Amino acid sequence: MAVAELGAVVLDCPDPRALAGFYARVLGGTVEGEGDWVDLKLPGGRTLAFQAAPGYVPPRWPSPEHSQQFHLDLDVPDLDAAEKAVLELGAKPLDAEDRSRSFRVYADPAGHPFCLCAC
Known part of the structure; x- marks a missing residue:
């Protein structure tokens, strides 16, 4: 028996609204929210969320010194x-x-x- 159900995948970033807009253009869906937390409501009911991360440093792939965020x-x-x-x-x-x-x-x-x- 499962313990949980996946709610959202959340990406840290410097500008949640801008990144949500990018993914809305890539995946479709509706951008909801402002400020430090923005949701992208995807077709089919899933949510991709974006959270402001002060001092954000983008990951480098592959690089163990700069992990995925x-x-x-x-x-x-x-x-x-x-x-x-x-x-x-x-x-x-x-x-x-x-x-x-x-x-x-x-x-x-x-x-x-x-x-x-x-x-």
Whole structure:
């Protein structure tokens, strides 16, 4: 049985609206939002999101010194139950201080960040 459902793929970038516009032209869809977070609502119901990253440095491929910069948002009905499950699978908490938010941040076993998001 699966623990979560993929909510959105989120790309860090210096200008979320501009990058969302680029991908809207490439993939279609509707750009929604302003400021530090912009969603691209894709045909078929998926979302590609763009998050402002101060001091953003673009990745170089392939280059271990400049890794890829993105994270996954995983929608879950119960944050506590999902947290328990991902920790048992080898995830590590990255942001355990604020338990009042509707999301929690973890690293997968290879160190890539992802969020569990209350749906």
